[in-house]
Amino acid sequence: MKYGTFFRLAALASALGFSAAHAASVVTNTGATINVSTMGVNDTVDGFIVTYRAGASERSNASAVTQSVAAAVSRAKLDAASQKATPTHAVSMQWKRKLGIGADVVHASRQLSRAEALTLMQQIAADPAVAHVEPDVRMQIVQDIAPSSLKTAAVGTSTPNDPYFSYQWHMHPGTGTVETIGTDTTGYANYGGSNASTVWPSYDGTGVVVAEIDTGVTQHPDLNLALANAGYDFITTAETSGRAADGRVAGGWDTGDWTRVTMSCHTRTNSSWHGTHVAGTIGAITNNGVGVTGVAPGAQVLPLRALGHCGGATSDIADAITWASGGSVPNMPANPNPAQVISMSLGGPGMCEATDAFGTAIAGAISRGVTVVVAAGNNGVDMANFSPASCPGVVAVSSVGITGKRAFYSNTGKLVSIAAPGGGIYQNDDVSTGVQMQAGFVWSTLNSGLTAPANPTYGTMAGTSQATPHVSGVVALMIEAVKQAGQPALTPFQIQEALVASARAFPVNEGYPFGAGIVDANAAVKAALSPASTQLPITLKAGTPVVEAGNAGDSTLYTFTLPANATNLTIRTLGGTGDVSLYAKVGVPVAANGSNADFSSVKPNTNNESIVATAPPPGTWYVRVTGVKTFANVQLIANYVAN
Numbered sequence: 001m002k003y004g005t006f007f008r009l010a011a012l013a014s015a016l017g018f019s020a021a022h023a024a025s026v027v028t029n030t031g032a033t034i035n036v037s038t039m040g041v042n043d044t045v046d047g048f049i050v051t052y053r054a055g056a057s058e059r060s061n062a063s064a065v066t067q068s069v070a071a072a073v074s075r076a077k078l079d080a081a082s083q084k085a086t087p088t089h090a091v092s093m094q095w096k097r098k099l100g101i102g103a104d105v106v107h108a109s110r111q112l113s114r115a116e117a118l119t120l121m122q123q124i125a126a127d128p129a130v131a132h133v134e135p136d137v138r139m140q141i142v143q144d145i146a147p148s149s150l151k152t153a154a155v156g157t158s159t160p161n162d163p164y165f166s167y168q169w170h171m172h173p174g175t176g177t178v179e180t181i182g183t184d185t186t187g188y189a190n191y192g193g194s195n196a197s198t199v200w201p202s203y204d205g206t207g208v209v210v211a212e213i214d215t216g217v218t219q220h221p222d223l224n225l226a227l228a229n230a231g232y233d234f235i236t237t238a239e240t241s242g243r244a245a246d247g248r249v250a251g252g253w254d255t256g257d258w259t260r261v262t263m264s265c266h267t268r269t270n271s272s273w274h275g276t277h278v279a280g281t282i283g284a285i286t287n288n289g290v291g292v293t294g295v296a297p298g299a300q301v302l303p304l305r306a307l308g309h310c311g312g313a314t315s316d317i318a319d320a321i322t323w324a325s326g327g328s329v330p331n332m333p334a335n336p337n338p339a340q341v342i343s344m345s346l347g348g349p350g351m352c353e354a355t356d357a358f359g360t361a362i363a364g365a366i367s368r369g370v371t372v373v374v375a376a377g378n379n380g381v382d383m384a385n386f387s388p389a390s391c392p393g394v395v396a397v398s399s400v401g402i403t404g405k406r407a408f409y410s411n412t413g414k415l416v417s418i419a420a421p422g423g424g425i426y427q428n429d430d431v432s433t434g435v436q437m438q439a440g441f442v443w444s445t446l447n448s449g450l451t452a453p454a455n456p457t458y459g460t461m462a463g464t465s466q467a468t469p470h471v472s473g474v475v476a477l478m479i480e481a482v483k484q485a486g487q488p489a490l491t492p493f494q495i496q497e498a499l500v501a502s503a504r505a506f507p508v509n510e511g512y513p514f515g516a517g518i519v520d521a522n523a524a525v526k527a528a529l530s531p532a533s534t535q536l537p538i539t540l541k542a543g544t545p546v547v548e549a550g551n552a553g554d555s556t557l558y559t560f561t562l563p564a565n566a567t568n569l570t571i572r573t574l575g576g577t578g579d580v581s582l583y584a585k586v587g588v589p590v591a592a593n594g595s596n597a598d599f600s601s602v603k604p605n606t607n608n609e610s611i612v613a614t615a616p617p618p619g620t621w622y623v624r625v626t627g628v629k630t631f632a633n634v635q636l637i638a639n640y641v642a643n
Contacts, residue, residue: 029587038350060205100322100329160287170223170421182438190402205476211324211339214275216254222291265310274615280445295473325365343472345465401429423462502527578631582609
């Protein structure tokens with residue numbers, strides 16, 4: 001067996017000019033928002049996503065959209081009359097299509113610099129009918145530390161007969177058992193495994209559809225491809241799709257994402273078969289005597305191709321999210337296999353906000369009951385600066401290696417929901433050793449083709465792209481377990497809450513946040529079946545106290561929305577008897593023990609706990625009161641100054 005590496009820094013392309021100092025959306029004097037955080041200083045763009053307000057004529061009239069953006073071009077001094085001295089610089093605009101979220105995609109006749117794009121977007125937003133505008137930038141696969149291929153030859157068991165299961169430390173329990181993987185000469189205590197194998201005697205994800213938005217899939221005997229033809233290729237441009245003409249086609253097949261310097265991304269790479277590898281981690285056929293195992297081998301993977309040559313457009317990915325979740329997309333047939341889980345190992349720079357195309361599409365998916373799982377990214381920085389990982393409501397996934405340490409490349413930050421096995425690459429998951437090991441990678445399905453698909457193979461990758469499908473598969477196991485138990489289906493929030501509540505503690509304190517802990521499939525299934533782990537939060541109104549009582553270990557979750565520009569937030573418990581602890585977190589449900597809390601107050605033997613933030617981040621806040629001892633008549637109150 002072989003394994004190999006290369007590091008393609010197109011991964012969430014931070015090396016291509018993006019600065020983490022980008023501001024969030026600009027609000028114009030008309031109330032419209034503009035988000036340019038997805039554009040680097042040296043980036044160019046020719047596509048824009050424009051959202052018009054409800055009731056505006058542009059919402060249903062493409063000609064009106066064209067007139068609106070043409071007027072904006074004139075105001076931006078980019079039209080032919082303004083560019084007489086350099087007529088080739090003159091810009092005209094063309095309406096392309098309506099998105100499932102109701103926004104419109106328009107294209108300029110040439111690539112615009114960041115400064116030109118910003119000026120144009122400011123003028124588009126000057127129209128009172130416009131609610132939001134953003135550049136239609138390219139996202140990339142979270143291109144991981146990657147692969148060489150391996151030539152190869154009703155679960156009901158935790159030790160399936162797949163010959164490479166022994167290599168898949170990431171499916172094994174993370175209990176510290178020393179494992180020597182493949183031809184490694186050193187064994188490592190496995191604290192990073194997902195513990196999926198413990199669940200298989202009872203659950204395998206049967207009846208659950210997991211939509212994988214990626215490069216598509218290739219033919220492979222170890223993949224259940226029943227829904228491959230039912231998937232879709234969402235790529236609309238010929239250069240990106242590799243087809244002769246623009247337009248989408250049925251089928252979620254990966255025809256290759258190789259690049260050449262003559263393409264717009266000016267790189268030369270072979271095809272990654274990224275979607276095939278991710279699909280195998282989610283649901284490779286298990287206990288079939290060949291190959292590898294998947295986390296949820298009974299689930300059906302619905303492959304959607306949205307990434308091709310040089311990546312994939314934000315607008316195409318947004319439509320894929322809408323369609324996958326059962327939403328309507330103009331000029332596309334209804335999805336006969338709506339997903340319960342969406343898995344996305346893709347992204348790019350930018351701070352996602354609720355009004356963005358990604359934010360809106362994901363909110364729509366969540367409203368349909370779909371859990372959206374996204375890779376945190378491989379840049380070793382705060383995930384808050386990457387999209388769609390930072391979108392409200394997603395389960396954002398960081399990466400650990402076999403020892404349970406954070407993988408050196410993994411993004412971090414308070415918005416990360418949970419960590420999962422993605423591979424640490426180097427001995428002892430320590431990049432400073434410089435020595436790679438087979439235990440440093442995730443093992444899954446691949447293809448041997450350099451450009452077009454060739455022979456099915458098996459191989460290795462490492463990254464948050466590999467961590468993400470582990471969590472997506474675990475969610476499928478949770479959904480099946482709840483259904484089999486005859487319990488009401490969990491909301492995406494309850495799924496995330498159960499993942500947080502059941503996360504296994506990190507074996508090493510890294511000194512910074514990157515999730516509530518490591519995903520544990522068996523514990524997550526138990527949490528999904530436990531009302532205590534899936535309680536819906538109670539709305540907390542500013543200035544209105546609520547009274548708490550309970551026993552030691554009892555816990556209640558609250559939520560409130562903090563508006564932009566609010567200051568001097570205080571959250572307090574006071575009065576009554578007993579002892580409680582107070583925890584708070586933004587964007588992600590806070591665990592009962594406060595392990596992932598952004599703010600904590602845990603004074604001993606008192607109910608007088610207090611959290612103070614003079615410049616608190618806006619958004620959805622979660623507050624948890626947990627009993628240390630039996631408590632009664634304890635008041636919880638939150639206040640802030642609205643500016």
